[in-house]
Amino acid sequence: MTTAPETAPTARPGAAELPGARSEADVIAVDPVTGSELGRLTLQAGLKVISVLDAAAGEVGLLASDLRALYLLQVVGSQNAGELAKRMFVPQSCVTLIADRLQKRDLLSRARDPRDGRRVVLTITAEGRGVLEAAAVLVRAELRSFFAPLSAAHAQELAVLLGRVVVPGSGEEHAAPPA
Template sequence: MLPSRLTNHAAMTANRIVDRALAQAGVRRYHYALLAALEEYGPASQAALGRRTGIDRSDMVATVNDLAERHLLERAPDPEDRRRNVVTITAEGRTFLGDLDRLIAAAQEEFLAPLPAADRRHLIDLLTRLVEHRD
């Protein structure tokens, strides 16, 4: 099997596991990525969040909308730059993210189950090298 296809197949497997885990909490990968970025980096503009998560601007709008509706984050105009909003995770969002983190950790474990610890580290190293070569 072609390396590209194999990688794709592995990614599909990973996505399936992660998607199923997140679906238990009624969210998708984009939602998780956004909440995780807010928690890690603090309040930020949508554009900055897009740069950090890889989510496109228009999809960032939709994702922020989804999560704002559930009071997991808040959006407010940025007083320092009127082009921007500032997006902030709520306390409820933080709690929810804790739940998601547990689901995600279990999904990683499931995805990597066939590999012992040393192989896992090696896989991560190899993939990282593939990916960073591009960025």
């Protein structure tokens, strides 16, 4: 009985260009089809954005979580703590603490929902919008620098592609497309 000669696995198109790939085994480990390399790169970019938010929040005397809450209240509109927690990917108890801090500085207000008196609605105040804008100026400058290697068209394409995975401002992921 003869056996077929063993052949070395062939690299996938473009695999040689994957960052960190030194061998075929590495290529398999960082193959974007498996999501590991895409996940790593997305995480690295996300961590950079978080560090930018941390720095900007510090400049305006807030925590990054406070800044994120103000941003979501500005973009999405008034919402209750449960809705905001879902969008921020944090427990509702964290949003309560964030809202306490922001309310003490008059950056957000709490009010009973006129449609359902059991609900408390969080709303960004004019002062909160001012602080958010001051931080946004810093964030935009840093992110422009971070994404400078991308052309405007590539940056827009990246935003569109990420928007297919995460619903902007919702804290939700899109459903996977049918196979």
